Amino acid sequence: xxxxxxxxxxxxxxxxxxxxxxxxxxxxxxxxxxxxxxxxxxxxxxxxxxxxxxxxxxxxxxxxxxxxxxxxxxxxxxxxxxxxxxxxxxxxxxxxxxxxxxxxxxxxxxxxxxxxxxxxxxxxxxxxxxxxxxxxxxxxxxxxxxxxxxxxxxxxxxxx
Amino acid sequence: xxxxxxxxxxxxxxxxxxxxxxxxxxxxxxxxxxxxxxxxxxxxxxxxxxxxxxxxxxxxxxxxxxxxxxxxxxxxxxxxxxxxxxxxxxxxxxxxxxxxxxxxxxxxxxxxxxxxxxxxxxxxxxxxxxxxxxxxxxxxxxxxxxxxxxxxxxxxxxxxxxxxxxxxxxxxxxxxxxxxxxxxxxxxxxxxxxxxxxxxxxxxxxxxxxxxxxxxxxxxxxxxxxxxxxxxxxxxxxxxxxxxxxxxxxxxxxxxxxxxxxxxxxxxxxxxxxxxxxxxxxxxxxxxxxxxxxxxxxxxxxxxxxxxxxxxxxxxxxxxxxxxxxxxxxxxxxxxxxxxxxxxxxxxxxxxxxxxxxxxxxxxxxxxxxxxxxxxxxxxxxxxxxxxxxxxxxxxxxxxxxxxxxxxxxxxxxxxxxxxxxxxxxxxxxxxxxxxxxxxxxxxxxxxxxxxxxxxxxxxxxxxxxxxxxxxxxx
Numbered sequence: 001x002x003x004x005x006x007x008x009x010x011x012x013x014x015x016x017x018x019x020x021x022x023x024x025x026x027x028x029x030x031x032x033x034x035x036x037x038x039x040x041x042x043x044x045x046x047x048x049x050x051x052x053x054x055x056x057x058x059x060x061x062x063x064x065x066x067x068x069x070x071x072x073x074x075x076x077x078x079x080x081x082x083x084x085x086x087x088x089x090x091x092x093x094x095x096x097x098x099x100x101x102x103x104x105x106x107x108x109x110x111x112x113x114x115x116x117x118x119x120x121x122x123x124x125x126x127x128x129x130x131x132x133x134x135x136x137x138x139x140x141x142x143x144x145x146x147x148x149x150x151x152x153x154x155x156x157x158x159x160x
Numbered sequence: 161x162x163x164x165x166x167x168x169x170x171x172x173x174x175x176x177x178x179x180x181x182x183x184x185x186x187x188x189x190x191x192x193x194x195x196x197x198x199x200x201x202x203x204x205x206x207x208x209x210x211x212x213x214x215x216x217x218x219x220x221x222x223x224x225x226x227x228x229x230x231x232x233x234x235x236x237x238x239x240x241x242x243x244x245x246x247x248x249x250x251x252x253x254x255x256x257x258x259x260x261x262x263x264x265x266x267x268x269x270x271x272x273x274x275x276x277x278x279x280x281x282x283x284x285x286x287x288x289x290x291x292x293x294x295x296x297x298x299x300x301x302x303x304x305x306x307x308x309x310x311x312x313x314x315x316x317x318x319x320x321x322x323x324x325x326x327x328x329x330x331x332x333x334x335x336x337x338x339x340x341x342x343x344x345x346x347x348x349x350x351x352x353x354x355x356x357x358x359x360x361x362x363x364x365x366x367x368x369x370x371x372x373x374x375x376x377x378x379x380x381x382x383x384x385x386x387x388x389x390x391x392x393x394x395x396x397x398x399x400x401x402x403x404x405x406x407x408x409x410x411x412x413x414x415x416x417x418x419x420x421x422x423x424x425x426x427x428x429x430x431x432x433x434x435x436x437x438x439x440x441x442x443x444x445x446x447x448x449x450x451x452x453x454x455x456x457x458x459x460x461x462x463x464x465x466x467x468x469x470x471x472x473x474x475x476x477x478x479x480x481x482x483x484x485x486x487x488x489x490x491x492x493x494x495x496x497x498x499x500x501x502x503x504x505x506x507x508x509x510x511x512x513x514x515x516x517x518x519x520x521x522x523x524x525x526x527x528x529x530x531x532x533x534x535x536x537x538x539x540x541x542x543x544x545x546x547x548x549x550x551x552x553x554x555x556x557x558x559x560x561x562x563x564x565x566x567x568x569x570x571x572x573x574x575x576x577x578x579x580x581x582x583x584x585x586x587x588x589x590x591x592x593x594x595x596x597x598x599x600x601x602x603x604x605x606x607x608x609x610x611x612x613x614x615x616x617x618x619x620x621x622x623x624x625x626x627x628x629x630x631x632x633x634x635x
Binding site for chain 2: 105107110111114117118121122124125126128129132
C-alpha cells in the first residue's frame with residue numbers, strides 16, 4: 001500500500017503529461033478512439049450561447065462524417081451538443097422551456113412568501129424564547145424564595 | 161479385579177475465535193497540533209469566522225444571481241459558481257479535509273446567527289436522532305430526482321428555489337433547536353460529507369489518556385463561557401469517526417488540557433476500523449453509487465437515443481416517468497447487489513444479511529468518492545472557464561471567445577481513469593481489511609470476501625464502461 005501511494009503521483013503525472021502531449025487517439029485505451037473524438041467535440045463546442053464561446057468557426061470539423069461509437073450512425077445531431085435538451089419531438093424534457101429570452105417569474109411572490117414564512121418563524125421563536133425564559137426565571141425566583149423563607153425552611157427541616 | 165480404564169475426557173470445546181470481533185483501535189498518526197502555526201490557527205478566535213465571511217458573500221452573490229439574474233444557465237454566474245465550481249470541488253474538499261466545508265458553510269453561519277438572536281434551544285427531537293440519516297438518504301435521492309425531472313441544475317430559477325427551501329429549513333432548525341441540528345441530522349450534503357470524510361487524511365481526535373484525568377465537565381462538548389459547544393453534538397473523547405466533525409476547532413479552544421489533536425492518517429483508513437457499522441450509512445453509500453450511475457447515464461449521448469427508442473416503441477413521452485423508472489433501477493442496482501452478496505455471505509460467516517450489508521457498505525465508499533469526483537471532473541475541467549466568463553461578465557469583462565475547457569478531453573479522461581483505478585483499489589483493499597479484521601479464520605475470510613469483491617468489480621466495470629462513452633454537457 002505504501003509503495004502504491006509512493007508510485008501513484010508519479011504514474012498520474014506521467015499519464016497527464018502523456019495525455020497533454022499525445023493525441024486523443026493515443027489514449028484509445030480508455031475507450032474507443034471514436035468515443036474520445038466525440039467527447040472532445042462535445043467539450044470544444046459546448047455552450048455556444050455564452051459570450052465568447054461560439055466555436056462554430058474554430059471547432060475542428062471532421063473531414064469525414066463522425067460516427068457514433070456504438071452503432072456507426074452519424075452523430076451531427078448528438079443531443080446535448082447544442083444545449084437543446086429535447087431533440088425528440090413530443091418528449092417532455094426538463095428545462096425544455098428554457099430560452100434565452102426573458103421569462104416572467106413570480107419573483108415577488110416567491111421572495112415575499114420566503115420573507116413572510118421566515119419572519120413568522122423568527123417571531124414565533126422569539127416569543128417562545130421570551131416565554132420560556134420568563135417561565136424559567138419565575139421558577140428560579142420561586143425556588144430561591146422557597147428556600148430562603150424561614151417558614152419554608154422550618155417546614156423542610158421538619159420534613160427531614 | 162481390575163477397574164475399567166476411565167474413558168478419556170472429551171476435549172474442551174475450543175471457543176470460536178471469530179465470535180468476538182477485533183476491536184483494536186486505529187493507529188495514531190502524527191499530531192499537527194505540535195506545529196505552532198496549525199495550533200495558533202486552530203486556537204484563534206478568528207477561525208473559522210474569518211473564512212465564513214467571504215464564503216457567505218459569495219453565497220449571497222450566487223443566490224442573487226440565481227433568483228434575479230439571467231434565465232439562461234449558461235449566462236448565469238450563480239449557476240456557474242454553484243454547479244460548475246462548488247459542486248465539483250466539494251467532494252474533493254471532503255476527501256482532503258473531511259467536513260471542513262461545514263465549518264465555513266453559510267447555512268451553518270445562518271443557523272448560528274438565528275440561534276443567537278431568537279433561538280429557543282429545544283433538544284433535538286428523538287425521531288431525528290433515530291432516523292436522521294434515513295431522512296438524509298431520502299432527501300438526497302429526492303433532490304437528485306427533482307433535479308432531473310424539473311431541471312434544477314439547468315435552471316437558475318430552480319436552483320434559486322432549492323436554495324430558498326434549504327435556507328428556510330436552516331432558519332427553522334436554528335430558531336427552535338439546539339446547535340446545528342439541521343447540519344447534523346437533516347443536511348443531505350452533510351450526510352454525503354459524513355460518508356466521504358471517512359476517507360479523508362485528516363482527523364480530529366482527543367488524547368484519551370489526558371481525557372481520563374479531565375475535570376472540566378466535558379467543556380469540549382458543552383462549550384465554555386467564551387467558546388460555543390460542539391455544533392455537531394460530538395464528544396471528542398469518544399469520537400472515532402470523521403463523520404460528525406467539521407474541524408471548527410471549538411473543542412480545541414475550550415479544552416483546558418490541550419488534549420485535542422489534529423492528526424494525519426492513511427487515506428480511507430477509518431473505513432478499516434469501523435466499530436459500529438450502521439445500515440443507514442451503508443445504504444447512503446449505495447444510494448450515492450446509484451446516483452453517480454444515473455448522473456453518468458443521463459449525460460451519455462446514448463441516453464437520448466434510449467429515450468427516443470422508448471418513445472417510439474411504447475409511446476411513453478413523459479420524461480419524468482421514464483427517468484423515475486431509470487432512477488429506481490440505478491439506485492436499486494448497487495443496493496440490490498450488496499444485499500444479494502450479503503445474503504450469500506451470511507450463509508458462510510457468523511453474521512446475518514443486514515449486519516453484513518452494514519459492515520461492507522463502507523467498502524464501497526472509496527469507489528463512490530472516485531466515481532463522484534471523476535464525474536464532476538468533467539464539469540470542472542471541461543466547463544470550468546464558464547465560471548470565469550460569467551463572473552467576469554458581471555463586471556463587464558469580455559472573454560474574447562475562449563473555450564470553456566481548462567484542459568483537453570484526453571487529460572480529463574486520464575484523470576478520470578486514474579481516480580477510478582485508485583477508488584477501485586481502495587475499495588478492494590478496504591473490503592479485505594474489513595473481512596480480515598472481523599474474521600480470523602481463512603475460510604470465513606475468503607467466503608466473506610469473494611461476493612463482496614464481485615460486487616465491487618461489477619460496479620467498477622459499470623463505471624469504467626460509462627466513463628468510456630462520450631458525455632454531453634448539462635449546462
